Amino acid sequence: MAIKGIIFDMDGTLIDSKLDFDQMRRDMQLANDAPILETIEMFTGARRKQCDEVLRRHEQLGVEIASVFPGVPELLMHADSLGLKMAIVTRNLKEFALQMLKVLPVSFEPVIGREEGPIKPDPWALLHICEFWQIEPHEALMVGDYRFDQEAGKNAGCPTLWFSQKREVGSSDWHTMADYVLEDNFQGKSLLDRILSENTP
Ligand SMILES: [Mg+2]
Structure with missing residues (x-):
């Protein structure tokens, strides 16, 4: 199998909307x-x-x-240069997501908001994106900072990556659910290269 696309959670992963x-x-x-x-x-x-x-x-x-997490633009541009497809699945409303995503240097297609179907951890949006891209779920990497992202990935059959954003793991077990863990966004390019090489057919 090969990774052909990345499905990102938005808030807390790419963008810090500081929602309280x-x-x-x-x-x-x-x-x-x-x-x-x-x-x-x-x-x-x-x-x-x-x-x-x-x-x-x-x-x-x-x-x-909202602000962009440091290291995220570099990681996204690297993924773009590798020809990977990129999409967003967010529990935010799509209209707000589209406004926030404008600050990022790449485009995402599609962007799925919560009003469009069952929300994470339901795998619906991830499966919908794979179908749109015409790839298998195991060819899409699900990336997110929260339990629901990892669960949605598992439920869809996608490999998963947990962005810790340097937060304390605490008593949560989210990181143990993920196939890969990124603690420092500036290590993201090398981790992405490793994931792609490990998933080369
Ligand atoms: Mg999040």
Whole structure:
């Protein structure tokens, strides 16, 4: 098998939108560790509308204060020079994602937002992208900073790469789920070369 494309998570992986999920939960009056999208999905009527508005307000702010993680542009340009396809699967709304992605030096096709289908860890978006690219799931590398990215990759049958963004691993086991781990983005080019050579048919 060979890696022909990379499917990236956006927020926390390529771009730091500095979304304050704890504040978001407080604004929505959710429990401290509640998964936001999954929880508000169960709400209806005015309660749902209120949460959607809070979410939208935070995401809009994220667009305004977003920054690119150091080392990411270099890694993306390297992947582009190797002829790899690149796509985005995000739990953000597509309209906000498209605005944030403008600051990156490569283009992504397709960009899948949460409104388009089942969200990660469901493998739907990853499988949809592989079909669009006309490649097999094992030929696409799933890259992300969170548990849902690794789970979505596994569920789709894609090899996975965890971007730690130098965060403490803590008690999470996300990194143990991933096939590859990147702790320093500036090591990304050499890691990508290694992944490609290990996956050469
Ligand atoms: Mg993320």
